[in-house]
Amino acid sequence: MKAISIRKPGGPEVLEWVEVDDPQSAPGEVVVDVVASALNRADVAQRMGLYPVPPGASVYPGLEVSGRISALGEGVTGWKAGDEVCALLTGGGYAEKVAVPAGQLLTIPEGVGLVEAAALPEATATVWNNVVMTGQLKKGETFLMHGGAGGIGTMAIQIAKAMGARVVTTVSGREQTARVRELGADLTIDFRTEDFTEHGPYDVILDVIGGAYLERNVQSLATDGRLVIIGLQNGLEAQLDLKELVFRRKSVYGTTLRSRPEAQKAAICAEVQEKVWPMIESGAVQQVIDQTVPMAQAAEAHRLLDAGTHLGKILLVNGQV
Template structure:
């Protein structure tokens, strides 16, 4: 098979579409013939060498795919060859085939195309695990979502609204702000010209930015507020006023889904299948796809993501597989 290899750390030009060894399913795993994968910020960080890989992870990027099962490993009884699925991965999605634990598989939601479904697992699992399982977002609370134009952001806006929250989001530019409001955001802030602290306080903040947003995030929290940091786009360090934490009874969570155990991921995937898939099938939550790019031209997809002009997911599609 072919996969996208990272030949060295650097810009998009280091990505190469090359022949690699076919995967085989281990115990409790299946192999998927990949129709499509989707870009995530972690893929870009991996390419730059800023996301250290664990020994048992695939060296190829790609945290989610959709496709058809082509092989079933020992111990898998509820899946069979030919099933159309999408899946949450630890890596390896930029390829023609990938092995994945059966517990990380999802059915394709009714009304969603097979290639389009590739952009669902990572965003929905990230949003549900952080907003609901970690921050316990409740109806009537106010949520601030940073990066509301990205794959996680567009999903978070819609799921939070479906849960009955008031949603505020930050985006870059008037066009993205308008689109965020179309997706359900009550307030869309252009971070280039407005200060999000003026629209608080917030019961929950979902932060993909990191860095110097930390101090302003904590200052903007309501009493008993919860800040969940899931990204580090603006750096690894920020100032923290402990008095703000103590007197607000606030909590700060740092989480990443990729490093979790397969058992935890299976739990999240089951929660998503049970709670988010009905929202997608009834039209409450809609996949947001900016564009598709051939898998063999993953470098172009990375250039588009780093340019920052996209809204929602950028998909990588294998030729002739959809």
């Protein structure tokens, strides 16, 4: 088969479409013939040498796919060859085939195409795990999403809105502002010209920025507020006034999905299937796709992601639909 290999750490040009060995289904795994994958910021960090591959994971990038099961490993039940699925991965999605633990498979929601389903697993699992399971967002609370125009942001806005929260998000420019409002954002803040702290307090904040925002994030939390940090796009370190945490009972969580044990990821996928899929099938939540790019042209797709002008997900397609 072919897969996208990272020749060396660097820019998009280091991504190469090369011949590699086919994956084998270990006990408890299936092999999926990949129809599409989707780009995530973690793929960029891996490409640049800033995100080490977890032990035992595929060295090829790609954290989610959609496709068809072609082989089942020992002990797998409830699935069969030919089933159309989407899947949360620890790596290996930029390829023609990938091995996946069976617990990380999801059905395709009704009304969603097989290619488009590749936009769902990582975003839905990340948002549900961090905003709901960890952040404990509740109806009537105020939720702030930093970077609302990206794949995670567009999904978080919709899920939070469907749960009855007041949704605030940071964006850049009029086009992003208009689109995220269509998705349900109650208030948009242009981070280039406005200070998000002036629009708080917030009960839950989902942050992909990291150190540069930590102090202001904590300051703008409501009493008993929860900050969940899932990205480090702008800084690894920051100062923090602990009085803000102690006397106003604020909480800060740092999490990542990729390195979690299989059992935890399986539990998250099961909850996503149960809680989020009905939102998608009812139309309350939809996948937002900026554009599709041939898998072999992953370097060009990464250039688009690096430019930061996309809205929603960029997909890589193998063309075997």
